[in-house]
Amino acid sequence: xxxKYLAISNIGPxxxxxxxxxxxxxxxxxxxxxxxxxxxxxxxxNAMQWALFGEVFERGSVRNGRWSDGQRRTIVGDYSRNxxxxxxxxxxxxxxxxxxxxxxxxxxxxxxxxxNRVAKSKVGSMPRVDNDLxxxxxxxxxxxxxxxxxxxxxxxxxxxxxxxxxxxxxxESLEEYVDLVKAGQVGGIKNDVESVLRxxxxxxxISDLEIIRSDIDKEIASESKTxxxxxxxxxxxxxxxxxxxxxxxxxxxxxxNFNNTxxxxxxxxxxxxxxxxxxxxxxxxxxLRAQEDALSTALKRSSEARNKLSSNAWKVLIWKRANAxxxxxxxxxxxxxxSNYQMDLINRQIEKxxxxxxxxxxxxxxxxxxxxxxxxxxxxxxxxxxxxxxxxSNISSDLGLSMNEVIQRMGDLSKLxxxxxxxxxxxxxxxxxxxxxxxxxxxxxxxxxxESRGLxxxxxxxxxxxxxxxxxxxxxxxxxxPVLDELRQEIIRKELELKRLDGGxxxxxxxxxxxxxxxxxxxxxxxxxxxxKYRELARKDVERVASESFRHVINAPEALTxxxxxxxxxxxxxxxxxxxxxxxxxxxxxxMTLCIMDxxxxxxxxSAPIFFDTPGRSLDDDHKKAQLxxxxxxxxxxxxxxxxxGEYKIEETINQFGGLIGSAWELTWPADREECENCGxxxxxxxxxxxxxxxxxxxxxxxxxxxxxxxxEVES
Amino acid sequence: MGxxxxxxxxxxxxxxxxxxxxxxxxxxxxxxxxxLTNLVYDKNKPEEDRPFSAIVEAFRxxxxxxxxxxxxxxxxxxxxxxxxxxxxxxxxEVLFREICIEEKISLGALCSDxxxxxxxxxxxxxxxxxxxxxxxxxxxxxxxx
Numbered sequence: 080x081x082x083k084y085l086a087i088s089n090i091g092p093x094x095x096x097x098x099x100x101x102x103x104x105x106x107x108x109x110x111x112x113x114x115x116x117x118x119x120x121x122x123x124x125n126a127m128q129w130a131l132f133g134e135v136f137e138r139g140s141v142r143n144g145r146w147s148d149g150q151r152r153t154i155v156g157d158y159s160r161n162x163x164x165x166x167x168x169x170x171x172x173x174x175x176x177x178x179x180x181x182x183x184x185x186x187x188x189x190x191x192x193x194x195n196r197v198a199k200s201k202v203g204s205m206p207r208v209d210n211d212l213x214x215x216x217x218x219x220x221x222x223x224x225x226x227x228x229x230x231x232x233x234x235x236x237x238x239x240x241x242x243x244x245x246x247x248x249x250x251e252s253l254e255e256y257v258d259l260v261k262a263g264q265v266g267g268i269k270n271d272v273e274s275v276l277r278x279x280x281x282x283x284x285i286s287d288l289e290i291i292r293s294d295i296d297k298e299i300a301s302e303s304k305t306x307x308x309x310x311x312x313x314x315x316x317x318x319x320x321x322x323x324x325x326x327x328x329x330x331x332x333x334x335x336n337f338n339n340t341x342x343x344x345x346x347x348x349x350x351x352x353x354x355x356x357x358x359x360x361x362x363x364x365x366x367l368r369a370q371e372d373a374l375s376t377a378l379k380r381s382s383e384a385r386n387k388l389s390s391n392a393w394k395v396l397i398w399k400r401a402n403a404x405x406x407x408x409x410x411x412x413x414x415x416x417x418s419n420y421q422m423d424l425i426n427r428q429i430e431k432x433x434x435x436x437x438x439x440x441x442x443x444x445x446x447x448x449x450x451x452x453x454x455x456x457x458x459x460x461x462x463x464x465x466x467x468x469x470x471x472s473n474i475s476s477d478l479g480l481s482m483n484e485v486i487q488r489m490g491d492l493s494k495l496x497x498x499x500x501x502x503x504x505x506x507x508x509x510x511x512x513x514x515x516x517x518x519x520x521x522x523x524x525x526x527x528x529x530e531s532r533g534l535x536x537x538x539x540x541x542x543x544x545x546x547x548x549x550x551x552x553x554x555x556x557x558x559x560x561p562v563l564d565e566l567r568q569e570i571i572r573k574e575l576e577l578k579r580l581d582g583g584x585x586x587x588x589x590x591x592x593x594x595x596x597x598x599x600x601x602x603x604x605x606x607x608x609x610x611x612k613y614r615e616l617a618r619k620d621v622e623r624v625a626s627e628s629f630r631h632v633i634n635a636p637e638a639l640t641x642x643x644x645x646x647x648x649x650x651x652x653x654x655x656x657x658x659x660x661x662x663x664x665x666x667x668x669x670x671m672t673l674c675i676m677d678x679x680x681x682x683x684x685x686s687a688p689i690f691f692d693t694p695g696r697s698l699d700d701d702h703k704k705a706q707l708x709x710x711x712x713x714x715x716x717x718x719x720x721x722x723x724x725g726e727y728k729i730e731e732t733i734n735q736f737g738g739l740i741g742s743a744w745e746l747t748w749p750a751d752r753e754e755c756e757n758c759g760x761x762x763x764x765x766x767x768x769x770x771x772x773x774x775x776x777x778x779x780x781x782x783x784x785x786x787x788x789x790x791x792e793v794e795s
Numbered sequence: 796m797g798x799x800x801x802x803x804x805x806x807x808x809x810x811x812x813x814x815x816x817x818x819x820x821x822x823x824x825x826x827x828x829x830x831l832t833n834l835v836y837d838k839n840k841p842e843e844d845r846p847f848s849a850i851v852e853a854f855r856x857x858x859x860x861x862x863x864x865x866x867x868x869x870x871x872x873x874x875x876x877x878x879x880x881x882x883x884x885x886x887x888e889v890l891f892r893e894i895c896i897e898e899k900i901s902l903g904a905l906c907s908d909x910x911x912x913x914x915x916x917x918x919x920x921x922x923x924x925x926x927x928x929x930x931x932x933x934x935x936x937x938x939x940x
Contacts (some may be wrong), residue, residue, distance in 0.1 A: 383838070383841075393852070394935060492890075505931060509928035
């Protein structure tokens with residue numbers, strides 16, 4: 080594909096429509112778009128990608144040994160971000176219906192190609208997000224016109240998206256790509272080689288088949304699990320079936336026994352039908368005897384209880400009288416305590432009086448004067464003393480027993496005191512015994528009476544025996560019925576369990592899946608082998624072509640003879656001795672990488688222009704020159720570089736490579752203009768933000784950051 | 796019911812002096828002993844009125860019944876001694892000391908008299924169809940009557 084014409088509108092700093100004419104009559108394929116930073120080189124670079132592929136990504140990087148694109152650029156959105164949205168900000172803010180547009184006109188196999196991609200707001204002014212935009216692609220190739228999806232297919236036939244990075248080269252990402260090439264990481268350049276093979280059917284086929292095989296593998300694994308489960312179920316079912324059979328056999332035996340017993344029971348019942356009265360008598364006897372047994376047992380218990388409880392009966396009786404004695408002694412104790420207290424009191428008073436009498440000598444103990452009635456006072460004291468002694472004597476004579484004796488008596492009497500409630504308990508136990516005894520006697524009487532009735536004309540012992548048999552059989556039958564029911568329920572439960580186990584069984588295992596899995600595996604091996612062979616051929620081709628380019632570009636072709644791409648896709652520079660250069664310079668590595676990329680592109684046989692943003696980055700002057708010389712010399716590829724002014728000087732480059740350059744442009748802002756556009760005067764006067772031509776009076780605002788495209792003159 | 800007879804049992808066998816009190820031993824006549832024996836529990840005869848676990852328990856009941864009824868019996872016939880280790884007479888000194896000193900009889904003799912009195916009450920009650928332990932209740936009822 081040869082680019083003929085490019086028109087962009089409202090992209091980056093390009094407000095309004097701007098055009099680039101690549102249509103040269105000279106047949107020269109070199110193109111250059113110079114500018115300082117920020118004037119729109121990268122926007123132009125991105126505009127081409129957007130027109131072709133409908134998407135632009137931020138600068139890519141190498142992650143985990145693979146090249147990966149950066150974040151997708153938006154068309155509209157947050158203009159404070161860097162990089163901001165692709166649409167020109169002024170157009171975005173000023174247009175009633177903002178619109179961004181790129182038109183590419185080219186030729187391919189002698190057919191005219193026109194690619195027109197438009198992004199236009201569908202919500203009026205200032206759409207917030209890309210979803211607020213209508214994006215349309217129209218492609219015309221010869222007479223064929225296509226829109227959108229179909230149009231995109233046509234574009235990618237001309238310009239495969241997977242090879243985009245070999246045609247849109249970003250100098251600033253190149254260093255990372257150098258690392259990828261040097262490291263020979265699997266998935267890096269190896270993938271590149273595969274992509275230039277342009278065998279998508281094969282590579283995608285392998286991928287698709289691997290997915291299919293993986294799915295089958297999962298299914299087989301799942302079925303194997305199911306199979307194991309089925310196997311387990313089968314074993315359980317077998318075991319369960321044996322149990323069921325055993326249970327059924329057991330049930331059958333028990334049912335037979337039950338039926339036999341039932342038959343005998345029925346027969347015996349019929350036989351004993353005529354002996355109803357006798358049987359009633361026998362049953363009554365049995366009942367009475369059972370009652371007699373029960374009551375005998377009850378009587379034994381009550382007799383035993385009475386025996387234990389009656390041990391305190393004598394105390395109950397004796398206490399009836401001893402209690403009064405105890406109370407009497409208790410009263411004596413109280414009296415004794417009271418008397419003792421009085422005695423103590425009297426003794427203290429006597430002692431005090433004795434002291435007072437002894438000290439009474441007729442004189443005051445304080446002043447020593449004689450007391451007038453001292454004699455009378457002493458007489459009174461002596462009288463009181465006598466009176467107290469009499470009282471003491473009386474109390475002593477009233478005392479009978481000593482306190483110790485009283486306490487001894489109380490202790491002895493206490494031993495005769497029965498526990499509380501003993502009387503009632505004993506009486507109750509006696510009544511219980513009497514009641515039980517009475518009941519037993521009544522039953523014994525009833526039993527004797529029943530026994531005395533006798534059974535005329537009946538062999539009572541035989542009848543009783545049969546009656547007992549009947550009773551036993553009835554009991555047996557009643558006992559057997561729930562057992563049989565339980566057995567039947569157990570069988571039903573186990574049969575349900577068996578049914579559940581059988582239900583999960585799959586009769587046949589899908590062998591076809593196994594076969595398919597194997598076949599796909601074999602097919603995959605063949606395809607991978609084929610791909611590997613192609614890849615190997617491509618690797619050698621890339622190595623060869625890259626080496627050719629390298630020898631043209633490198634500044635020391637006599638020392639550095641080519642590029643080696645080993646089987647691990649590790650790129651390296653080969654010296655004159657045929658060995659790898661161990662310590663190449665960064666310029667040499669960069670050149671090697673560019674040559675490998677060029678080789679990949681050439682091996683792909685895709686004919687399309689090459690766009691190289693900031694191509695001179697990391698290259699020394701010699702390599703930069705060699706690079707341009709080589710790429711611009713190619714006759715079958717347009718090579719469009721986007722250098723900034725620091726990389727390649729405009730005049731120097733045009734002068735040096737004018738013979739190879741078809742067209743060149745410079746992107747400028749008003750501030751970059753050093754001469755008047757109107758008259759060519761080269762000494763304008765700066766007045767604040769305004770530049771003024773002193774010759775013709777033309778003025779321009781240098782604060783405006785709106786890119787203007789200037790066509791540079793080149794050697795025709 | 797007063798004292799049926801005042802007996803001088805100070806000549807009773809054994810026993811030492813405690814102050815002026817003679818301890819003595821306890822016994823009942825053979826027939827009373829037999830009756831008391833028939834009141835002892837027999838697990839094979841639960842229907843019979845045998846509420847006491849041992850002969851001494853039966854004796855103690857008879858003695859208590861005689862005492863509470865204030866009925867002393869006249870012991871006639873060969874005596875059967877109640878084991879002194881099982882029926883410790885001195886335990887009842889607190890009740891009978893004064894009586895014994897006053898009546899000049901031994902403690903054992905007085906207890907024996909009360910026991911005999913009790914036996915007579917029991918025999919009479921049993922003969923009338925009653926049970927031994929009914930006497931317990933009756934004894935209290937009589938008082939309330």
